[in-house]
Amino acid sequence: MNRSSSSEAGSNAISGGMRSGDVRCLCAKLSVVRKSWTDDNPGRRFYGCPNPKSNSCDFFKWFDIGRPYGWQKTSLLEARDLIREQEEELKKLRAMVGRDGKEEENKKLRAMIGCDAKEMESKMLQLENENKKLKQELAVSYGKEKMGRQFVIISWVGFVCVTAVVVNALK
Template sequence: MENSSSSANSFNDGYTQMENPICRCRKVTTMAKSWTDENPGRKFYKCDTHGFLCWADKEKPFGWQKISLLEARDQIRQQKEQLKELNESLRACNDKDLNGADSGMMNLEMFEKIAEEKRKLEIEAMASKEKEKLLRQFIVISWGGFIVVTAMILTMAKK
């Protein structure tokens, strides 16, 4: 029982978050998240003046985890762009002068269609964020399991 708690503690030690470090300009840094192709989802500390200071986590994402995070990032960006386009078209519809009952009905139908599509895209975006959150939790748990199994194998090998 004691070994399992020490294994859990060693797992948590790798992921504990330190206090935000101080930059060379003596300002407290803030934590941010990288979405570059090289470091998707990786947390780092940044200074408002000097930018990047250091990584908050010790290991870079790689393999299928990195690919999944990049795919999720690209999908979120695409959905944000679609929402932006829909909002612009809604604004354009609102700005147009409605002349006559027929064009008013057509514009109203178009407005309702666009509003419905916007609502659906917002729901999709929320679902994507939830999927991303679950994927991140799975990654952390899988790393924890990997570390525990590796520690057990090393312990058995020493005996």
């Protein structure tokens, strides 16, 4: 048998996962007993691979011999649907409580960040002004250095010229 026979008309095909005693799957591991929650086989147990997420092993074998029918099948389907509805409602309620509980904390954080943001903004403006001043000082320093280099170069040129004139005059 293949896995598709257990999941014909439902969305949540398996649940549970107790170990079976002696039945091994196709990958030689001990199989686990799970429950099918499809519309055709609600609550019916079957053997399956302990690693259902690995698609390499498609082992499937019914644990329960008979299929559910009649009022038992109807009751199981109703219980399954009720459980799903309640799980969804719980998720919504938890999300609402989580948001409300965190909202107060978020307000406190925003207030703290708001104060810090104003302080940081003033500090940033102060640092930007200091940065501008330092850039201006650096530009002035570069100008002075350039003038110093030019003075040294002109001095050397003058020295060489005077030396050449003196040497030429002594000849």
